[in-house]
Amino acid sequence: MKYEMNVKPNPGWEKSFVFALLIGTNLEEAHGARSDLDLQSKISIAYKEAREASCWLRLLKASNYIPDKQFNSIYPDCEELIKITTSIQLSMKNKINERKTR
Numbered sequence: 001m002k003y004e005m006n007v008k009p010n011p012g013w014e015k016s017f018v019f020a021l022l023i024g025t026n027l028e029e030a031h032g033a034r035s036d037l038d039l040q041s042k043i044s045i046a047y048k049e050a051r052e053a054s055c056w057l058r059l060l061k062a063s064n065y066i067p068d069k070q071f072n073s074i075y076p077d078c079e080e081l082i083k084i085t086t087s088i089q090l091s092m093k094n095k096i097n098e099r100k101t102r
Contacts, residue, residue, distance in 0.1 A: 019053035023081060036099075040092040047085035054078045 026046035033039035057078060061071040 019049070019056065019078070022049045023053060027085075036092060036096055040089065040096065043085055043088045043092065047082065047089060050078060050081045050085060054082060 023046050026042055026049055030039055030042035030046065033042055054075070057066075057071060057075050060066045061068070061075075
């Protein structure tokens with residue numbers, strides 16, 4: 001027996017899911033980094049993906065493509081990921097620079 005759902009999916013959720021996948025997979029790759037430079041590179045990519053996700057989320061909200069409730073549940077997490085990846089990048093940059101000056 002086949003069941004059909006009469007629920008229309010919100011395309012904004014699909015985009016949010018893709019954003020989460022892109023950021024998450026890059027952070028997961030960072031866990032397998034082979035060197036500090038490799039780690040810094042992978043975190044940098046995750047940072048850029050988070051920045052892009054933040055931009056898209058603001059555009060989706062401004063165009064009423066996603067409801068405020070959805071935006072308000074996702075956007076703060078995205079901004080937090082930007083802060084975390086920024087902090088990691090700065091720490092890694094300092095660590096790499098310290099090794100160069102030794």
